[in-house]
Amino acid sequence: GFFQNASGADSCDACPLGWISSSSGSKVCEECATGRYSSNLSSTSCSLCSDKTDSDPGASTCSFCESDYYNENDGNTGSAICTDCKKVSIAMNADEEDACPRKTTIATINIQKGYWRSDAASLKIIPCLEGMDTCRGGKNTTTTYCVPHSQGPLCSVCEKGYFREETGCRSCGSSDVTQFVSTKSWVFIGIMLILMLVYSSFPIFRTDWFTNKVREFRDEYLQMKTKLKITIVSYQILTQL
Known part of the structure; x- marks a missing residue:
């Protein structure tokens, strides 16, 4: 010695x-x-x-574990306390060695793409919403398991300035969105112009009945637009609870 x-x-x-x-x-x-x-x-x-x-x-x-195990004595000195990674890997439909390579701790469990957990100390791993590409997974993640501009439970909430589309979050100022909104606006304007032209060209349409129908159409459109906004805001609030 x-x-x-x-x-x-x-x-x-x-x-x-x-x-x-x-x-x-x-x-x-x-x-x-x-x-x-x-x-x-x-x-x-x-x-x-x-x-x-x-x-x-x-x-x-x-001080650490072999592959297929994770260390419960996370961040502390001394001998490792190794736990089988089987339950964790099954929850993510992954191989144990992929989920828990050598030297894995609770914080560095390799969360697979398409899965999410609330923080690096949680062992409750949840599959993300089907069809969504917002859960990037990863290991040694101290902030989020979500792709950029997505956040909250299951990465289902968009950051301010972004909106939810089929597979993820898109900027409200993107050219595609601007073009989409512009197209919808022009379609609505076109419909209104056609109605005005018909109204002025055919006396039969210059009646209280037709005028009321146009007003009803306008009111229903405005109500539907308001309800849609309320629904979107409510959904984003609920998913953050």
Whole structure:
């Protein structure tokens, strides 16, 4: 457990943690190999890591887990507490090694694309809404498992300035949206112009009945537009609860 690297020295030095000397007269210490450790000074041998735990060369503890397991002793010093990754991988329909590669902790579980969890400490993994491409997954994520501009539970809420379309969030100022809104506006204007032309060209249509129908059409359009806005806002509020 000691070494002397200078000839003629009166004393020997103790091998540090993670290193050993197994014979007398050693000039250097040897580091413990992968999967082994030495937790005491002046050790003469390395200990084997217990089942499912692992270490790098020169380790003083077995501080992480083998693949297919995650460490519950997340962010703390000392020996790893390894838990089988089977339940986590089944929840994401993934291989255990893909979900929990070597050195995985609770925070670094590899969340698969199309799945979401509330934060890096949660073991409750939920599939995202079918047909949505807003859940990017990932590991060691401290902020979000969502693609840019998506947020909230299941990544189902759009950031301010974006709106929900079939597969994700799109900017309200994008050219496609502007073109869509412009097209809808021109269609409505065209319908109104046709109605005005018919009204002025055919006396039969200049009646209270026809005028009332036009007003009803306009009122129904405005009511439908208002209800749609209320529904969208309510949905976004509810999904953030």
